[in-house]
Amino acid sequence: ARRRGQPPLVAGGGRLMPTREDYRRSWKPMLRGTGLGAVLGVLPGGGAMLGAFASYMVEKRIARHPERFGQGAIEGVAGPESANNAGAQTSFIPMLVLGLPSNAVMALMAGAMMIHGIVPGPQVIDERPELFWGLIVSMWIGNLLLLVLNLPLVGIWVRLLSVPYRLLYPSILLFCCIGVYSVNNSLFDVLLTVAFGLLGYLFIKLRCEPAPLLLGYLLGPLMEENLRRAMLLSRGDPTVFVTRPLSLTLLILCVLAVGLMLIPRVRATRHVAFSED
Template sequence: MTELGGQLLQGFDAALTVGNVLYCLLGVTLGTLIGVLPGIGPVATIAMLLPTTYGLPPLTALIMLAGIYYGAQYGGSTSAILVNLPGESSSVVTCLDGYAMARRGRAGAALGIAALGSFFAGSVATLIIAVLAAPLAALALKFGPAEYFSLMVLGLIAAIVLANGSVIKAIAMIALGLLLGLVGTDVNSGVERFSFGIPELSDGFGFVVVSMGIFGIAEIIHNLEKNEQRDIFATTVGRLLPTRDDFRQSWKPVLRGTFLGSLLGILPGGGAILSSFASYTLEKKLAKDPSRFGQGAIEGVAGPESANNAGAQTSFIPLLTLGIPPNAVMALMVGAMMIHGIVPGPQVMTERPELFWGLIASMWIGNALLVLLNLPLIGLWIRLLKVPYRLLYPAILLFCCVGIYSVNQSALELAFAVGFGLLGYVFIKLDCEPAPLLLGFVLGPLMEENLRRALLLARGDALVFLSRPLSAFLLFLALLLVLALVIPNIRKTRDQAFQDS
């Protein structure tokens, strides 16, 4: 514990500089803003902002991007409660009871318990990251190429199992992501693959180009189809501080939501979304009167909001300790680290401790700033909800184009991004979730590298993946997940859960 305390002090020393605090404030403010405004989302926003991080110190850039992610979880509850539109996908469940509370004149209590529960869950989840970081990183240092390959296989299969919608479509998205990751020069032979003689493709598709096209431009096109009419039921929210009875009904759901979110947030593909649905289901099952849910039960706000914030925080654990992104946002964080020449993985803790612990410490700072932002500025967020999207999208599109062009000053990369944007729009129309594609795109080259390295060290013996105990165990877990998809009852339960959501 003494060592952990010293490491956290080192982290706070790195995070509490004027520049880092200001960028943390900027990140959580942007996160809250895009959470409040339905239809943008943290993935698209982080993808758009990646080019702006080139001129920032690595820690400052990561602090800002992380703040956008967990800030969006806070902001998403505001539009869910006031407009019955989830600003962020993990806030879908909050609409059920949050909007019902607003209709009964209790919007303030719903917003207050959402903010306080989120702050508690985020703080506890950050403590869990700090406690688990060192032992997990030590374990990860024992990983060889075979173990890393098997871990990535497990992660991709888990992403398929937990992806929303069709399993076949999720597999297709991951396969397409893996194929896109193959474009460029083969590291071992120096031969260009699938570049079609285009010089700009000799290094493969740029991470910023793919992510900004698939998520940023595609979301803009998709949102232009939507009806802009927003019925803001509560223009005045009343008392923000929950009553004593509200606290009495909420403290257990907050604790349970924090525990569930902290656990499920580590899983690939699940994270905050899976956590919020699991928490709502659990609270409804434990309630003495389940019929209250959907009619304005405060537990239906407190539990899921705590769970999605805890899940958002603990999804950093696989990224920081193993270098494996569990969801699309963490894949973007991997991209941000690579932009700054940082290889994600356990070596970051030993080689860049100020960055590792500084990022963890900044999460406490960010969660405190979010409480100060969300409650006093609720009137501002209400006014922003009235801004028509047709006034926002030209500025967002211009920002995307400037960001893409500024990376390599390449007009062709801008054209590629537009192409990926159109492709992303097609995916949306076909109900294909694009997040697995980004995971496949990021993990594909790493999987290939570790596969080749493991086979090279084993002199071509493919049994090396089964002869090493840890690698065999990870592949066994992957096989269990595949079997779980094949078993009809389990697959029916999975599909029913997503239909209910």
């Protein structure tokens, strides 16, 4: 039986609403995830997804007990979900301001607007203010509808977790192979998927983090392209990155971010090195 004042239970024994302790442990990851997702959501190439992975990596790095991640740590859920929600909202910015879709969903939305004779860009705010503000209001309404729909259906999602892993795992592999084959009707694509799956399994055994690999895979080509463009504009002078205020500020922020990521690791190493047996 549930005691008075406690959150209600759902199927599987879990609680529907977070407890006070859950709020205490998750409000900081929520703020960090929101900020990180809002920044990465503007970037092209699926910024919302990048924000979720980056938030999980940050929370795991700064956690006092990172071994809890993967075992139900609420920080590993609150941060990435906040980053994903923030990135989904800010991905509208480059499309509405510059006319550049930041991901596939925004590309479809831009195509739909062009079909109706609306050219995505800064002129939309002046020429079609009802469309612009309607999109903003739809974000709030959409989040409200997600809350209304997901709360009654949370029991169904929890029951999906009761599916035995021996049945769930081969089903996921089967659908992945079917999806890959259906793109080009090529068996080579399926074999390539299997090869990358084995490579991922090797990375897991070597305890490599998948998030940095994904970030590098998506952002690496963009960084190389813009680096070549900057070198052409500066006639091969690499000091252009430290002589311009904007680029210098971004470089300093990157160095500070790397330093913040390394501080917990250094502290843990010092604690082990100077601890007495």
